[in-house]
Structure formats: C-alpha cells, structure tokens
Amino acid sequence: MTDPLGRALVTAFGPQRREPENPYNDHRSYASPRCLFPVHAFVDGGGQDPWRLLEPDRHALTGAPGPGPGRRIALTGRYTAIPAAYKWFRGSLVAIELGIVLRALSIGLELFGQPARLRLPDTGAHALLDGIGLDRTWEWSLPFVLDVGEPPPAAAAGTAPDPVPPDVTRRDPALADLVRVNRSQTYAGDAVPLTTAVPAGLPASQRTPDWAELLWQRHSGRMPRALHGMTGRRRRVPAEALDTALRWLAVPPPGPELAAAFDAVRITVVTHGVDGHEDGVHRAQAATARLFRRDAEASARLEDHYGYGVSPVNGCGIRNAPMTVFLSVRPRELFARLGPAGWGAAQHACGWAVHGLCLSAAASGLFARPVRAFKEIPVQRVLGLEEDETIVLSAVVGVPQDTGGALLDLRL
Template identity: 45%
Template sequence: MSTSTPPDTLSRRVLRYAHAQGTGRSQFPTPAQVAEASGPLPDGAAGAPGAALPYGTTELLERAAFPAGRVTGADRPQERALLAAFGLQRAELTNPYFEHRALPSVRSLFPVHAFLTGEGPARVLDVHRHALTELPGTARDTARRVLLAGRYTRLPAFYGPLRGTLTELELGISLRALAVGLELFGVRGRLTLPASGGSLGELGLADGEWSWPLTIDLAEPAEPAGSGAEPPETEGARVGDQLRAAALPDPSLDEILAVNRTQAALGTTAPAPLTPAIPQGAAARDLSWAEALWERGSGRMPRGLTGMAGRLRQVSRGSLAGAAAWAAVPPPGELLRRVAEHVNVTVAVQATDGFEDGVHRLTGGRLLPHRPGPGALAALERDYGYHLAPGNGCDVRHASAVWFCSVRQHELVDELGPGAWTLAQYVAGWITQGLCLNAAAHGLYARPARAFDGLAVQRPLGLAPDETVLLSVISGTPRFNGLPLDLRL
C-alpha cells in the first residue's frame, strides 16, 4: 500500500472498517466464504530441520511462586521464556477445541507465530515438535530477535474482515504472554512497532496473508527492519503467493491487509523496553507459576458441546482487585501508551466481596462505580451472540465479572492517525492476557469474546454512542472440569 495515500482517505477507510465490525456490523453483512484455513506452520516449514527445545521448563516454574516468583540461573532462558509464553499446556479431551496453551486463541487455531533469529536461518516456534524449526531459504541474521506475526488466513474465511481484528487482538495477547515469559526468566527485551513489512521477506512469509510483525530485540538493538536492500524472496513466500493467486478473490482479506498497513503512517518508533508486565501483589492461593499457566482456561462444557457453563458463587475481593491491577499495567512504549489512554476498561460485576453489583470503570488503576445496581450480567447475556441452546452453553448471567475494552474510534483516529486502530487491538489484547492469568490464579475461567452486540451493550454499560467494544472477557467459576491430558515437557 502506498504511503502517499492522503491521511483523510486512510482515516475514512479505517473508520468504516471499525464501524462494520462494531456498532454497525449488522449494516454491512459479509457473505459467508467457505475455504480451508491455512496450516499450523508457515508454508515450507513443515518437515524442515528443527532444533529441540529444552525440557524441564515446567519444573523450573513450579519453584517460582505466583506472581512474584522468578526463575534464576536457568539454562537457555530465552527459549524457556518462549515455552512459558506459548508452549502446550494440556489437551481437553471433551472440548471440541481441545488444545490449550497459556494464552487463549479463537477455536484454538493460534494464528500468531513466534519467530526467532540470531543463529543461522530464521526459525519458527513449533510447539507440536517441541522445537525451533528452520524456515528454508531465509538469510542468516546475527540479531537475536523474536518476531510475532499473525497469519490472517489461519482463521476460516467465513469470519470475513473480523479475521483482521481477531488476529491483531491475539498479537496483543501474544505480546503480553511473551513479556511475562521473558520477565519470569530474567530476559530483557525491546519492542519495535512495525512501520513496514520488511521483516516478512526476511522470514519468507507471503505479504498477502500475514500481518506486519512486532519485533522484540533480545540483545543490543539491531539495524531497523526494512532498511537497506530488500531481502530476497524465499520459497515459503513464493508458495504462499502462488496459493493466494490461485484462490478465489477475497475482498475482505484485501481490506484487512490495507488497514494493517496503515501502521506505516505512524512512522518509525524507537525500540521501547518491555516494561514489567506482571503487577505486584499477593496471589489468592498458594500456587506456582506452573499451576497458574496450567489452569488458564476459557470455560468448558461437557460431552464435546460448545460454549461455557458456570455457577454463580461469592468470590473474593482479590479476584477483582487483582484483575484491575493486571489491566492497569501499561503496554510498552510511548505510542502504545498514548493509544491505551483512549482504551476504556469497563466491568460488570456481581457477587464479589467489597464491590457493589453493577458496572464499574477502571480509572487510575482503581475500579470506580459507573452504573451501580443488580442485573447487569443477566442483561448482558441477552446481548451475547451465542445463545443457550441444546448444543451450546451460555452462562453470562452466572459469571462473576464481564470486562470490556472499548474505544471512541473517531477520537482515536483523529488524534493519532488511522494506524492507531490496529494499535488499539494490541492494547486490548495486552489487557486481556493479564485478565486471563489473574483469573487462573483465582480458580476462575476467563473467556475472551467478540460476540456481544456492540450497539446493544452501550446502554447497560454506560458507553458513549460512538464507543466501540474491542474485546470482552467473561470470567466466572467453571461448572465442568473436563478430562485434561498434560502436554507439558
């Protein structure tokens, strides 16, 4: 996409894209498109040589108390940090989306991949082989970096333009997960936001289906990605471009890519230290980091049914205060923090010690009453897209809290430019992963969702008429435990 496009044209395109997924999504219906999702690894990586990752990371994390404990003196700490962030945790054999990691993902598809450079060809984290798999044909790079890139085509095509938002939300979730993993193992990182797609060529990724990567330097900052000569096209990129050329036209994917590339208008930003991603505070229970990561879940149903079921119970004050502390941790870098100032965090609460039932707003790191009164969660269930049915569970009314990240997109784009819409997804994802980890520490599930009717929830939540919900997180006590199979190594 040309960076010479007038800013007002870019802004209108981004705002229409945002409106069609939020308050106005019913006005812009997208025809269902049936297509196979991309595979779990980048093109060309399957069957490529791989270097085994270290074993015993779980045992090290078992010695670190949640949340203040850290692992010191571990061998290969950078790779162990990757495992803590993205490694397999368990398979839930009665769950239709059975693969679970320390972070949530749409239908357990995990469209975001972690790439590592610095020792020979670029490598991708392959959790199923417990290895770092080489990307054939990529150039050797001496800079030790982790790059996080999302593959839009990993999600089914019937999601339409929502594939863009969901993938970029997961990029924010993945960034928080990686920051936590690096902090646990004492590894310092510096984040660079994407201003171009140069790194896609370095990794051999097809420009037509991947997001621009987030770059985390693990050593001295290297020369900014994309400077100098263009990297050579690799076999993986050629295969991906050929497959896309042979597929049916996908206007929604073209729109997704155009909106993601508006980050170029933000300009190049200086690398920002990954500031502490873990808030200070005591855990609700005596548990380790290994247990907290293991227990992270999105709610369950029995017998392979979809959705979630819970039971209403009185929960401790710490479960909500702890969640507020995790949500209040700012993302790294000045630009993301400026975007975060526009992201409102609202929570509907019931049956929680020390908090009145009703809607609260996160302000200055504290939850303040916004719309007090009972019945908020029952009202929200009526506005949830996946209703209670013989084959699906829906138990919003029995949750302890439902969190919402929202933004006034016109104000955001007017002040910071069209690229800020994508950055707002990163911020919402960053907050969401914190809520998920806190919930696990308190024996609760935390289910990220984009299924609430954005227009309908404005009234019960007290949102502004032009405020769009980026992401919600439903948190409560699970009714079913399922049958887990431990996959940790």
C-alpha cells in the same frame, strides 16, 4: 530448547494441556479463538542464516541452528489461518492476539531474565516479511520485532512483500481489504525496552503457588460432552478477585504508541456477587472500580444480548458470572490522536490487557473467556457508553463448574 531464550519461548507458546471433551484443542498459556493460534514466532538464525519458525508442539525451531544464537524474534499473524467466513474480522482477531502474545512472551522473557526491546512495524517491516522467507507474504501481518539482549547488527533488507494476487482478491475481497489496512498501520518510533508485564506487589495466590501452575490453570471456561460455550456456577467471590484483576488490567503495554492507545481505552466492569462491590456497572479508574450505576439485573441482560445463548448445543454462563469486563474506545477520537495506526494499536493494547485479566482470573480460581459476540447497541445501553463508543474486546470472568472431563498434561 534449554537456553533461557528457548525456555521463555516455550513458556509463552508451548502447549499446556488437551481436553478430550473440548471441541477445540490444544490449549496454551494464552487464549486464542477456536485454538487456531494464528500468531507465530520466528527467530533469526544468527548471522546471515535463515529465520527459523518456532514449533510449539516440538519445543523446537525448524531447520539447523546457525553459527550464533538467534537474538531477534518476529511475531506475525497469518490471516488465512482463520476461516474465510470470518471475513474482515480476521484482521481484528490477529491484531488482538498480537497484543495477547506480546504480553505472554514478555512474561516468559521476564521470568528467564532476558531483557528485550520491542520495535513496532515501521516502513522496513514490509521488507522484513520477505526477509523471514515466507512464500506468500500477503497472508501475514506486519511483524512485531523483539531484540533480546544486545541489539543485533542490521539485517539485510528484503524486497517489498507480494501484493494480494488478483484471483485471491476476487475470491476473498475481505482479505485484500484487511491486508491493505494492515500495511497502512506503521509507526515512526524507535525500539523501546520491554517494561514489566506483571503488577508489582501482588498478593500470594492460594490456588496457583507458582507460574507453572498459573499458566496450567488458565482457561476460558468449559462444557461437558464436546458442547460449545461455557458454563459457570453462581457463587460470590472475594473482593480481592476484582481488585487484583483491575491491577493486572492497569499495567500498560510497552512504548509510547501502544501506551497512548491504552490510555484511550475505557474499562467497564459489570459485577454480580463480588464482595465489597454493589451489583451493577463500574468504571475502572487507576486500578479501582467506581460504581457508575447500580443494576442487579445487568448480568442477566448482558446474557440476553450475547450472540451465543443457551441452547441444546451451547452453554452460556454470563448471568452467573461475577465479572464481565468490556474495553471500549471512541474511534473518531482515536484516529484524531493516533492516526491510521490508532485502531490497530488499540486492539493490541486490549489484547495485552485481557491476557493479564485471564492470568488474574486463574490465580483467583476463576476462568476468563475473551469474547467478541455481544450485540453492540443494546450492550452499549446496559453499560452506559457513549453513542460513538465501540467495544473492542470483552471477557467473561466466571466460577468454573467441574464437567468431569479429563485434562491431559502436555508440558514436558
């Protein structure tokens, strides 16, 4: 894939490295739970030819190329790529990763000069799933569609997607529930241009001089000897690390629907050892951190309320982390403002924001680990959130500790 669109796709989805000591591999430029990568990209075949699946490991599309270049990309998540034990949480993981992938792909398209327009799932998205050629459409989320360059001619409509089969509903009722909810989350707006995914005027990074190095350096924290979790060193970090992170977090996703959900998200940062900022709880406002409450023990208390604490098989570096970031919403207000699609839109927006945070951390020589394992009620009290406020996504930003393990470069 040597054309600009192909390079943009490889930049977003291509494997970066393998870590033999890590229980989960391979690693891309963006975070994914357990490296499962449930979100896939399909590219239209040009003309009336079939859609083609992007195979990131091969840097290629399936099937034979069509008569013209594919200019339409569909992003859709496969719920059954995530173990059934996750139950309803599979819906959130796919929705969050769609937001993460949207920003990763937006950056790739921007780097290679490929303007595009985003169409969120509308009433025709049900038929598009069938048009892509998937056998069991009920396993997949309604797709995001990106038109690259000039809008292509209207595609022939497919049939409505399959309902979840009765035997699957009996065996996995949570899957049937989350598919039903996903199918109700459609939007009425038109396609919108992709806006920039990168803050303007960022300072030069001394650790990642170019984009290739930045994407290579992004990681979620490591442990030695195939242990789980993350470890980090206690070290003060410069104010620029937080200031730059807040600028990445402040970039809104494209389009009025996602931007409205983004505006409903509150960002709270717990700091511990950041120059120029007191230890404690801060609210992010207009890309700046405003002290909400001084609390030198906030990070330690967060670790006490994390679902995967330190154990013989698991590391946890939260109490040493200079920053832990929380993105929260008030669901009742969200539904009142945005309707049934509000919850999905908020998760997309939070995924978009956290991917920016992960890249900012890499540029500062830090790791950022997106997590959904904090105990809701006690952490709500540490952060001073409202009683009806729900944490959508969090990220632990820490100072990496060298584990001595190999990092195998998978870039071609």
